[in-house]
Amino acid sequence: MADSTYDWESWHEPGGRLIWVNSAVARHTGYTPVECLAMSDYPLRMVADQDRQRIAQAMEDAQRGASGNDLEFRSIHRDGQTRWMAVSWQPMRDDAGRRLGFRTSVRDITERNELREQLRLHTEHLEQLVQERTARIAQLERHRRQMEKLAALGQLAAGVAHEVNNPLAGIRNAFALIKGDLAPDHAHYDLLELIDGEIERISSIIHQMYQLYRRHPQPAQEFDIERTVAGIATLLDGVVRQQQVVLEIESIGPSVPVLLPEGEVKQILYNLIRNAVQASPANGVVTIHIDRTSDPVRVAVADQGAGIATDVLPRIFDPFFSTKGAEPKGGMGLGLSVSRSLIEAMGGAIEVESHVGRGSRFTAQFPARFGTPEEGPHD
DSSP, rough: OOOOOOOOOEEOOOOOOOOOOOTHHHHHSSSHHHHHTTTTTTTTBBBBBHHHHHHHHHHHHHTTOEEEEEEEEEEEEETEEEEEEEEEEEEEEEOOEEEEEEEEEEOOOHHHHHHHHHHHHHHHHHHHHHHHHHHHHHHHHHHHHHHHHHHHHHHHHHHHHHHHHHHHHHHHOOOOOOHSOOOOOSTTHHHHHHHHHHHHHHHHHHHHHHHTSSOOOOOOOOOOOOHHHHHHHHHHHHHHEEEEEEEEEEEOOOOEEEEEEHHHHHHHHHHHHHHHHHHSSOOEEEEEEEEEESEEEEEEOOSOOOOOTTTGGGGGTTTTOOTTSTTTOOOOOHHHHHHHHHHHTTTOEEEEETTTTEEEEEEEEEBOOOSSTTTTTOO
């Protein structure tokens, strides 16, 4: 019966010497029973080096009368192939209970181990997918809460702006009449110029507050982003010279027109480029990189400023949050909020990468086409 089993069976005397092995050993190892009986180190010659010590210990345990089950090891076939095996051993006794030795039974478990490894890999992959999906859901939930907060804040800002705009228009008209009655050589004419500038500043802030809750996007039209960026550079020429900054424009890809709300694109890029110029040190370089080789179209604005701290970075798009609060005329902190609101409305996004002490890089991603010239952009 032992000679006819599929498993590799061996019988040993109490001291461990092999006294019989079945013919299945040839199928498992490539060695015949006669060759095995002639081995002084049986079965270690057929065991991989990394598992040999474990099998030697199991043989010692068997010689002491212990039993064991399903100890896995790697077996080296005569042709060099490695197979996974599992060995079990039990003591052998006669009817009087005297110990005759022990027997070992070895089973090929290569397929079982391969299936177990595949299951492990599938499990790890599934766990990774679950983690990624969980993180994505958490990110979407945070984004949803942020959008709800911004929508409510934008609606409030638009309402406040509407209420302020009406009396401001009256102040502006009355002030224009007063200013028109005074000669330029009046002692307080310079103060009038100051008041006029501050009224204009209030009007600009109100305009930005309106845009936080914009109900009617501008219609799309075809234009070249390169031309728009060049126009913005011209508008900012005074600020660039005042900051003593060098503005460099790079462009790759063909100059193919995009179909977007040009005024909104111009405002987004104006905010990003102006921020980069204001953040740059004297003699610093602001680089504008335009990539038209793919959709979305990417416009990256990089400065060599102080960078943005890690704890501040998540808040830079919040309305009324500004890193320039201590600076004179630092603004209301609406530029980035408005820019993100406008670009997301047209299906784009703004990415930011910043390193303290090395500067920041804002990348605006615009869809190549949004809406049609006839229909305008879609809500």
